[in-house]
Amino acid sequence: MSAEPAAPQPRSGKTARLPRTARRFQLLGAAREVFVAQGYHAAAMDEIAERAGVSKPVLYQHFPGKLELYLALLDEQAHALVSSVQRALASTTDNHTRIARSIAAYFDFVDDPSGAYQLVLESDLRSEPAVRKRVENSFTECANAIADVIAADTGVGPAEAELLSIGLVGLAETGARWWLVTGGAVSKEQAVATMVELAWRGLAGYPRRTTGTDPTPARETTGDGDASSGP
Structure with missing residues (x-):
């Protein structure tokens, strides 16, 4: 009996599709990590895309540039x-x-x-x-x-x-x-x-x-443990 054909493998580098809101959330999370660790100037879009597990084109679909991503x-x-x-x-x-x-x-x-x-x-x-x-x-x-x-x-x-x-x-x-x-x-x-x-x-x-709010000032504790009214 001949062997059954192997199941097709996903194409290398292909990014799983996510709803736009979920993808944006994912990208912001990755960007947050990179910006916090390196600051704006040292951060690179390449690294953010890699951290998020997406290609740069996918990242740019959501954010036109690094500044827009930072502002978001x-x-x-x-x-x-x-x-x-x-x-x-x-x-x-x-x-x-x-x-x-x-x-x-x-x-x-x-x-x-x-x-x-x-x-x-x-x-x-x-x-x-x-x-x-x-x-x-x-x-x-x-x-x-x-x-x-x-x-x-x-x-x-x-x-x-x-x-x-x-x-x-x-x-x-x-x-x-x-x-x-x-x-x-x-x-x-x-x-x-x-x-x-x-x-x-x-x-x-x-x-x-007189608006019904509590007007009582904070109470301070004296050295002998008694409480006295604040200022």
Whole structure:
């Protein structure tokens, strides 16, 4: 009896077809790894395509060039940060908790093992106008969300609320980056708590509107263990 013919083998180098959304997700994941490891300038589209297991033509079908690919990743990460801060603000009406969760959002953002936070907070392409605009927009969106809450709760004018919110965002971002750079010199929980109390002692000095939110300032613990009211 003659042997059955061998089953046809897939053509060498042929890329499996995926739905466009799934392919884009795959390409962004590969690009994220390369950009984080090497930075924008050292990254090569050849390496990104190889990491994704696709040909360069497939990569270029989705992204016309390296900058467009980088901007897509930057948009993804900036949106993740802004959304996290907005969720933190909307999650409660207790102002101390709002501050705590908003600051924690920054620490969680930099504590991502993928290192994707670098695209927003430590991009090596800030000189590129499109990149700079996106980074600035993410900062502004976070600040605006916080300013709206401050203005609604305290009654201060828009300009003062904006200034306070910019200070809070700057504190959260700088504190989170310090914690990361020092390799967790203090625990994440302690770092967040320290930044929260620093921010709260300043914001608690502003009068509260009667809107049903909790106006009670943070309580501090005295040396003998008794709790006393904050500022």
